[in-house]
Amino acid sequence: MKLLIVDDEDIIREGIVEKIAWKENGFTLTTPGKNGLDAKEIIERERPDIVLTDINMPFVNGLELAAWIREEYPDIKIIFLTGYDEFQYAKKAIQLKASAYILKYEKQEILLQEIKSVAEILERERVGERLLDQAIRQQAVETVSDLIVGFARNSDRQSVLKKMGWKKEAAAYYFVILDVALNTPVDEDKPNENGLYLFSYINAAKEVSEAHCATVVCGSYDNQVFVIFAQEENERDFYKHVKETAEEITAKFQEFLKVEAWAGISDVYDDIFQTDMAYNSAYMALQLAKGHGNKRIVCAQTSDNGMVNGNSIMQEIAEYIHQNYTMAGLSLNDLSEAIHLSPSHLCRLIKKYENTNFMVWLTKVRVKMAAELIRTTDMKVYEICEKVGYNNPQYFSVVFKKYMGCSPRDYK
Numbered sequence: 001m002k003l004l005i006v007d008d009e010d011i012i013r014e015g016i017v018e019k020i021a022w023k024e025n026g027f028t029l030t031t032p033g034k035n036g037l038d039a040k041e042i043i044e045r046e047r048p049d050i051v052l053t054d055i056n057m058p059f060v061n062g063l064e065l066a067a068w069i070r071e072e073y074p075d076i077k078i079i080f081l082t083g084y085d086e087f088q089y090a091k092k093a094i095q096l097k098a099s100a101y102i103l104k105y106e107k108q109e110i111l112l113q114e115i116k117s118v119a120e121i122l123e124r125e126r127v128g129e130r131l132l133d134q135a136i137r138q139q140a141v142e143t144v145s146d147l148i149v150g151f152a153r154n155s156d157r158q159s160v161l162k163k164m165g166w167k168k169e170a171a172a173y174y175f176v177i178l179d180v181a182l183n184t185p186v187d188e189d190k191p192n193e194n195g196l197y198l199f200s201y202i203n204a205a206k207e208v209s210e211a212h213c214a215t216v217v218c219g220s221y222d223n224q225v226f227v228i229f230a231q232e233e234n235e236r237d238f239y240k241h242v243k244e245t246a247e248e249i250t251a252k253f254q255e256f257l258k259v260e261a262w263a264g265i266s267d268v269y270d271d272i273f274q275t276d277m278a279y280n281s282a283y284m285a286l287q288l289a290k291g292h293g294n295k296r297i298v299c300a301q302t303s304d305n306g307m308v309n310g311n312s313i314m315q316e317i318a319e320y321i322h323q324n325y326t327m328a329g330l331s332l333n334d335l336s337e338a339i340h341l342s343p344s345h346l347c348r349l350i351k352k353y354e355n356t357n358f359m360v361w362l363t364k365v366r367v368k369m370a371a372e373l374i375r376t377t378d379m380k381v382y383e384i385c386e387k388v389g390y391n392n393p394q395y396f397s398v399v400f401k402k403y404m405g406c407s408p409r410d411y412k
Helices: 010-019 036-046 062-072 087-095 108-149 154-164 191-212 238-256 272-291 310-324 332-339 343-354 358-376 381-387 393-404
Strands: 002-006 050-053 077-082 100-103 172-181 216-221 224-231 260-265 297-299
Touching: 002 010, 002 036, 010 108, 036 050, 036 062, 050 062, 050 108, 062 077, 077 108, 100 108, 108 154, 108 216, 108 272, 108 343, 154 272, 172 191, 172 238, 172 272, 191 216, 191 224, 191 238, 224 238, 224 272, 238 260, 238 297, 260 272, 272 297, 310 332, 310 343, 310 358, 332 343, 332 358, 343 358, 358 381, 358 393, 381 393
Parallel strands: 002 050, 050 077, 077 100, 260 297
Antiparallel strands: 172 224, 172 260, 216 224
């Protein structure tokens, strides 16, 4: 905690500096000030956390100095040290939001205790601000997750914008997903260690993004880093700006974090409630980037409206299941590889639109097709079992009975 002591009386100023064990009590002293004018230069140069100042001084007095501090550096705490025990000074100190008002004839122990109390208040405020900032950022990240899976409702638009930390909706957005190849395999038994990796990637992306764009939301979804870039006006160079930022982020990952990195960039979109479609297009672009030899960053190739919406993805999932349900061992990972969306994101989409999971959906299709074959063909049960993707007739019979209420042999 940095402390500036300002007093025009040498004996008082030097006495305070020398007779109190500041370092042992957690304080670092700046250059002492002889008057308010002198103090202004020191404040601008050394940025103290607390200013302990006399009131009656030449050139710029303590009250004038405090008013200037309030205007220019409102986070600095001010303590008045004076020989005047008069109401008008105390009243003025209150108006200037001084943290304390100490008389010069008080003992050094009391002076130190007052300053330590102010330092504790300042530290609590800073911790509170950090926690509030973290809470706001976390709320924004959670809101993005809701937008991606379609849980946020259009009717809650103002609430969504508020949770994102925005006063109004931007004219244009880009969604960027970043992925890395770890030099060491992820250890599922050490989630905290894995979380630290992700935290370092988010911080690096956030640092670069915020240096280039005033309005960004940076976080993680599905164990991948994302950045949403927002701009009040959709300028022609916005995409170029976003791409250059993505390039800088991947370069930083490679140079400082020593990992290979790729980025997928969505097409530009103009409605925050298109974030789910933007995510899908960015994810597909990311898969193209990872499958490309030299191209580390890919922007989504757009369709007529530039986006792939949730309903069209569900149609694609349904078509894939109906075309491949006969494949024994068909899994969510197979679907993920086929349509270039992550398994966990697919789980959320299927839950949202079908209120089920992949395996239940696949099983229902298989049982339905098996029932159709029993009704319309003379195939044996074991033949139908293999035809709809099962290797074990006994297990197939158990599943069939669970959904149809009777065994395949009894079904007509």
